[in-house]
Amino acid sequence: MHIDRRSFLKYSAFAAALTAMGGPPALSEERNGIPYRILGKTGESVSILCLGGSHIGLPSLSDEESIRITRTALDEGVNFLDNAYVYQGGRSEELMGKAMRDGYRDKAFLMTKFYTFERDAASARQQLEESLRRLQTDVIDLWQVHQIHHASHPAAVYENDLPEVMLKARDEGKIRYIGFTGHSRPEWMGEMLDGGFEWETIQMPTNAFDHHWTSFEHSILPRALDKNIGVIGMKSLGGQAQFLGPELLTAKECLHYAMNLPIASVVCGMDNMDFLRQGIEAARTFRPLEEEEVAELLARCSGAAAGGDLEYYKAGSSD
Numbered sequence: 001m002h003i004d005r006r007s008f009l010k011y012s013a014f015a016a017a018l019t020a021m022g023g024p025p026a027l028s029e030e031r032n033g034i035p036y037r038i039l040g041k042t043g044e045s046v047s048i049l050c051l052g053g054s055h056i057g058l059p060s061l062s063d064e065e066s067i068r069i070t071r072t073a074l075d076e077g078v079n080f081l082d083n084a085y086v087y088q089g090g091r092s093e094e095l096m097g098k099a100m101r102d103g104y105r106d107k108a109f110l111m112t113k114f115y116t117f118e119r120d121a122a123s124a125r126q127q128l129e130e131s132l133r134r135l136q137t138d139v140i141d142l143w144q145v146h147q148i149h150h151a152s153h154p155a156a157v158y159e160n161d162l163p164e165v166m167l168k169a170r171d172e173g174k175i176r177y178i179g180f181t182g183h184s185r186p187e188w189m190g191e192m193l194d195g196g197f198e199w200e201t202i203q204m205p206t207n208a209f210d211h212h213w214t215s216f217e218h219s220i221l222p223r224a225l226d227k228n229i230g231v232i233g234m235k236s237l238g239g240q241a242q243f244l245g246p247e248l249l250t251a252k253e254c255l256h257y258a259m260n261l262p263i264a265s266v267v268c269g270m271d272n273m274d275f276l277r278q279g280i281e282a283a284r285t286f287r288p289l290e291e292e293e294v295a296e297l298l299a300r301c302s303g304a305a306a307g308g309d310l311e312y313y314k315a316g317s318s319d
Contacts (some may be wrong), residue, residue, distance in 0.1 A: 011295035011302075024260050026287050032077030033284040039109075039264040040230025042177045044141070044198050046080040046109050048259050049283040050232065051276075052111070052269035053083030057092030069276055070099035074107040076280050083135070084113040084146050085127040093134035100136055108139065113146035113181060119156035119219045122167045123196055125200065128169055143175040145192075148182035149315070154191035163197040177201060184315040186219040193220075199225060199229055205311070206233030206258045208249060208297050212305035214314050221261065231263040238301075238310045248319060251303050255282040257297050260289045 028045040035109045046155045051073045056066050070081070085212075093112060097290075100108065103149050112135065114127040131140065143166060145157055154302060157163070166178045179201030182189050202224050204216045211217050224231050236258040237251060258266045259282075270276040289297075309313050 005008060010084060012291060019068040021264060025127050025262055025264070030219040031079070034077035034280070035283065035286060036079075037264045038230075039177075039232075040201060040224075041228045041263050042230055044109060044177070044230075044266050045091075047283065048265050048286065049078050049255075049279050050111075050265045050267040051078055052234075052267045053081065053092045053096060053268035055087030056083075056206035057090075057095055058271050059088070059091075063098065064201075065073050065272075066095040066225040067099040068100060068311040069270065069273060070096055071104055073270075073274065073280070074104055078280065078283075079107060079268035080112050080265050081108050081140065083111065083131075084207035085131050086146065088132075090134060093131055098309050105137055109141045111142035111144065112140055115146035116155045117143040117150070119145075119160050119162060119164060121160050124165050124167075126168055127182075132174065133169075139173060140175045142177045142179060143169065144178070144201065144203060145180035148180060148185075148186040148188050148192060149184040151185075151188060152215055153194060157192065158195045158197070176293055177202065179232075180232070181218075181232075183313045186214065186216050189216065190222050190223065192224055193227070193229075201232060203234055203267070205235040205313075206231075206263055206302050207236050207238045207254060208257045208301050209238035209297055209308075210235070211311060212302055213308040213311065217261065219306050221263070231261075233258045233261065233263045235268040235313065236266050236268060237310070238305075248304055250299060251278065252282045252285075253297060255279065255291065256286055257294070258284045259283070261295065263267065 025037045027035045029037050033319045035048045037048055039046045056070060083096055112131045114124045116123040145162060148154060169175045179199055180192055182205035183205045204220055221238060237254045255266060268279045271277050304310060
């Protein structure tokens, strides 16, 4: 694909700004070839690849396949596991709980999330107890408010005292760290940051397409870094993997772009062993990208990213 010099220079300026922002964080350690980074103010060391929880519970997977994928990820050096109460009607948590048996819980930094549209405290507490049962654990390492996807949600989180619910759960020893997620509008995530609670993590889109439209990378990432909030990337393939390819971006290039940002880890859905191996290979072969490489990736996907058509999960307006 031909990239004109004007476009290349435009994205070179951003690549330089990314370098000035610190670029990819230093490694805290390496396990079996998988790089690890510190998850913000939590101080926890997590793998730069996180196993996505939604795919683990897909109906197309047998229980045995799901458990095998999860345990293989942990055996290969991935310690960060993602999940949520609502994923696949609870099947994702149930299967991950089964995978945590036989000593595998000790290998994992385990995250899950709670969700109701109304953001009510009673449901949050009920979901926590159910998540603990499903995951077969006494403590969840990271518990997050799931999916801020409506203009009413930031205010509801604070008005319904969800931070207090989460703090109480931590005081009781049922969770360790507290965060929130969202992929619809950056301004709603900004309102969560402005609400006065000291969030420890934030999970948001990090991909080369996001750079071009309604960008979390531009508006939320710098604010999170200023607060030493651990940033967890998601939607690394832009949400429409079927459109990727050598003429646009390969899956490996997408993962390397996300891993090159100043974030702790990238959540990746992997519902078969081939995808898991590809994700692990991307993590093991990652190295900080040169500014010219970042500019080239951004320029290559700029046309396809315009208007946000590939990022179906983003809201088109704040209405």
